[in-house]
Amino acid sequence: MSLTNEKKQEIVAKYGTKPGDTGSPEVQIAIWTYRINALIEHFNVHQKDLHSRQGLMKMVSRRRHLLDHLKKTSEERYQAIIQKLDLRK
Numbered sequence: 001m002s003l004t005n006e007k008k009q010e011i012v013a014k015y016g017t018k019p020g021d022t023g024s025p026e027v028q029i030a031i032w033t034y035r036i037n038a039l040i041e042h043f044n045v046h047q048k049d050l051h052s053r054q055g056l057m058k059m060v061s062r063r064r065h066l067l068d069h070l071k072k073t074s075e076e077r078y079q080a081i082i083q084k085l086d087l088r089k
Helices: 005-015 025-045 050-073 075-085
Strands: none
Touching (some): 005 025, 025 075
């Protein structure tokens, strides 16, 4: 399932710091999390799809870099997004 414009706007409204905020780390992390969760659902049906699995690993890595950046710049924002998205750590 791809990310539709409506779903993206919903994520931006929920996690953004201001209207139309697509560049903040919180919004980017939330968008990556949505895409990662969609791919995980895909793997429940298609276990042998190795090309998509490689893409999943890249997405997880990009999200991890964003989380590391956010933790380095603002610990409380990092903890807040971890709580909201129910991520481990």
